[in-house]
Amino acid sequence: MIAARNNLRTLAEYRQRRTACSDCAVFCMCFPDSLDTETALNGDETNLRQRLLNKGQHLVLDGQRLRSLYVVRSGSLKTYDLSSDGDALITGFYFPGEVVGIDALHSEKHSGHVVALEDTRYCDIPVKTFNRLQKKRGELQDLTQRLLCESILETRKLLLTTRHLSAQARLANFLLDISGRLVQEQDGSCEFHLSIDRHDIANYLGLTIGTVSRAFSSFRNDGLLTASGKNIRLNDQQALLSIATNIVER
Amino acid sequence: MIAARNNLRTLAEYRQRRTACSDCAVFCMCFPDSLDTETALNGDETNLRQRLLNKGQHLVLDGQRLRSLYVVRSGSLKTYDLSSDGDALITGFYFPGEVVGIDALHSEKHSGHVVALEDTRYCDIPVKTFNRLQKKRGELQDLTQRLLCESILETRKLLLTTRHLSAQARLANFLLDISGRLVQEQDGSCEFHLSIDRHDIANYLGLTIGTVSRAFSSFRNDGLLTASGKNIRLNDQQALLSIATNIVER
DNA sequence: CGGCCTCTTGAATTATCTCAAATAATGTGG
DNA sequence: CCACATTATTTGAGATAATTCAAGAGGCCG
Numbered sequence A, B: 001m002i003a004a005r006n007n008l009r010t011l012a013e014y015r016q017r018r019t020a021c022s023d024c025a026v027f028c029m030c031f032p033d034s035l036d037t038e039t040a041l042n043g044d045e046t047n048l049r050q051r052l053l054n055k056g057q058h059l060v061l062d063g064q065r066l067r068s069l070y071v072v073r074s075g076s077l078k079t080y081d082l083s084s085d086g087d088a089l090i091t092g093f094y095f096p097g098e099v100v101g102i103d104a105l106h107s108e109k110h111s112g113h114v115v116a117l118e119d120t121r122y123c124d125i126p127v128k129t130f131n132r133l134q135k136k137r138g139e140l141q142d143l144t145q146r147l148l149c150e151s152i153l154e155t156r157k158l159l160l161t162t163r164h165l166s167a168q169a170r171l172a173n174f175l176l177d178i179s180g181r182l183v184q185e186q187d188g189s190c191e192f193h194l195s196i197d198r199h200d201i202a203n204y205l206g207l208t209i210g211t212v213s214r215a216f217s218s219f220r221n222d223g224l225l226t227a228s229g230k231n232i233r234l235n236d237q238q239a240l241l242s243i244a245t246n247i248v249e250r
Numbered sequence C: 001c002g003g004c005c006t007c008t009t010g011a012a013t014t015a016t017c018t019c020a021a022a023t024a025a026t027g028t029g030g
Numbered sequence D: 001c002c003a004c005a006t007t008a009t010t011t012g013a014g015a016t017a018a019t020t021c022a023a024g025a026g027g028c029c030g
Helices: A003-007 A011-014 A040-042 A127-138 A136-164 A168-181 A198-205 A209-221 A237-244 B004-008 B012-016 B037-045 B128-136 B138-164 B167-182 B198-205 B209-220 B237-244
Strands: A050-054 A058-060 A068-074 A075-082 A088-096 A113-116 A120-126 A190-193 A227-228 A229-233 B051-053 B056-060 B070-072 B077-082 B088-095 B115-118 B120-126 B190-191 B227-228 B231-236
Touching: A040 A113, A068 A127, A088 A136, A088 A198, A088 B138, A127 A136, A136 A168, A136 B138, A136 B209, A168 A190, A168 A198, A168 A209, A168 A229, A168 A237, A198 A209, A209 A227, B037 B190, B070 B128, B088 B128, B088 B198, B120 B128, B128 B138, B138 B167, B167 B231, B167 B237, B198 B209, B209 B227
Parallel strands: none
Antiparallel strands: A050 A120, A058 A113, A068 A120, A075 A088, A075 A113, A190 A229, A227 A229, B051 B120, B056 B115, B070 B120, B077 B088, B077 B115, B190 B231, B227 B231
């Protein structure tokens, strides 16, 4: 049996699992020869095909041919497009356990640049291997389809929120989303290191850096969070959630 | 050979083809027994499994189990979610040739309501048939993957524009998008019937009805389009395009 | 023809932006 | 490890785009 299929039912679920290969969404790819045996698990944690990317280095350039899928092991990435004016438009972030490139599976071309926000380790899964195994194993095809479907729903949700939410609501959504992806246990308060700077948050949310900073200050004044630079602690996720879902009817 | 695979390379391409079953993206589904013969083409235009939906009737309710995929033949649909406050949030529109439900293939549950904007004909493709054939035929799996990948890219593009564009730019994008999906020949000017009312346009673009109306008036004053109610003629698509891509750096 | 609904337009209000300055954090070379 | 340079963030005040609310115009249907 394939670990990924058994252990993980939702994106959120596998995001909370990290370091162990056996918990990786595409575990079966890294152990292609052990697919039918239990011995695969013995290879766990061996960091096959693992690579390092320094802060600021690009993993992928826009339009580049899809050679491999990438799974973040530690650190973080951002994806962005360049507008006709040369401005960066950030399309998303990747954290440990998340897969870069599935949306390029059909066109076999990456859309958008991918760059490291900090020193980042990742696994490299040749797309040839992936496709070869996809043909052989229906379970993997299910997995791909799931990742694609869930990616659509996620993007659509983000779209909804950015279109209809105020600056504070957007930031609240953003913080809850990121914290959910970075922090394992979700109890009352949570603390994490935010590798994304204010400028990128603003870009991602369709706001300006000033507005983002003001929203942070407002949350801070209300005691909802503690934010000194990149260290964030959410003190009252419940309150943030109620701000986050306060949709403006239009 | 499967028609869909041979005839259609991109979403935009199959959108421009409509009425003929042989040009449908999922043609092979409607002729499951004829897959391997040329006789399938003889069944063309026979409107197998075709249904009618009156204006205002729902095709799908949120959370409903995925029984069938639907392909619009004529008319139009909109999809929307309900916020916690009960406000509608429009997530998209479907026009002839477009497929409803692929994003629900994995979860087997529809996300969001789907309702007819006008009297609409559609084809009903039982998901069981679809899945059965997907197992048998690799080409269909490719097709599904393509539709999913392209849906991701489309949603992401929409996300980019709504986040960073002014009201006028959003409307220009919207009009060019819709016209591209509704009108076959794309030369200079084009004319079409817009089944979407101002309120829904505003909701979709994250604006208010007043702002949308003002943007229409502005375009009208500049001679870019002629819009009397639901009849739209784009007189200067080039100018609209330059407005549409005028991204605000943030 | 009148009533109803959609769309347009106007005037005042508000959220967010722009621009600029002050402060805090980070990195660098000695 | 410090002093400095650089960059990131916060904050303020005025400008602006979009909103709200309300009234008027246009179309559609019984």
